[in-house]
Each structure stands twice: as C-alpha cells, then as structure tokens.
Amino acid sequence: MIDLYVYYKVRELDAAALAPRVRALQDSVGVPAQLKRRPEASAGLQTWMEVYPGVDDAFPARLEDAARSAGLASLIEGPRRAEIFMDLPTCA
Template structure:
C-alpha cells in the first residue's frame, strides 16, 4: 500500500469553481481523502494538495483518469504533480 500526494497550482479566481469538482471527485473515487491548500497566495496562485493515504498501487492511474473526466485540467495552472510514499518499518 502507498500514500499518494497530488499537488498543483490554482488561479485564485478559479478556486471557487475547482473546489466542488475536487470534492465530488474525492467522494466518487471511494477512498478516504483530504484536500488542503497552502495559506499564502503568490502572484494570484494558490497551491493545493490532495492526499490519499493507504491506497493500492493501481490507484494513481484510476485517480488520473477520474481527474481528467472531472475536467480539473482546465482549472489548474500546469500539471498535477504526483508523489508516492510508502511506510518504513516502525522504529523501536
């Protein structure tokens, strides 16, 4: 199992339109999820992050397809960047 982190830039003017789409996507995808953003705004841009903990290895591809179907690309600036992390053995 992996933890998936997806981050991207959002034009401040597009944030009110994008938020319900991301929330609908997360409700539809069927796994626990979080949506966060950095508190600061730079040059009219916000940085958002979607977090999907403890998902299977095939989840990133399913999420990518769902994001395209939800029309997120037209409301973000640049690419959705994906980072994958996995657990390490517990220390003592």
C-alpha cells in the first residue's frame, strides 16, 4: 500500500469552479481522500493537494485517467504532480 499526494497550482479566479469538480472526482474513485490547499496564494495562484492514503500501486494511473475525464486541466495552471510515499518498516 502507498500514500499518494497530488499537487498543482490553481488560479484564484478558478478555485470556486474547480473545488466541486475535484470533490466529485474524489467521490468517484472510491477511496478515502482529502483536499487541501496552502494558506497563502502567490502571484494569483493557490497550491492545492489531493491526498489518498493507503491505496494500491495501480491507483495513481486510475486517478490520472479519472482526472482527465473530469476535465480538471482547464482550471489548473501547469501540471498535476504526483508523489508516492510508503510506510517505513517497523523494527522487530
């Protein structure tokens, strides 16, 4: 299992239109998800992050397909960047 973090820039003017689309996307993928943003904006851009904890290795590709289908790109400035993290093994 992995934790997937997807971050991207959103124009402040597009934030209100994008939020319901991202939440609908998150509802459609069938796993618990979070939507976050940095508290400050820079040059009219907000940084948003989608968090998907405890997903399988195939999930990132399924999510990107769903994001393309949801038409998020028109409301995002630049690419969606994905980072994958995994738990460290516990010591015995």
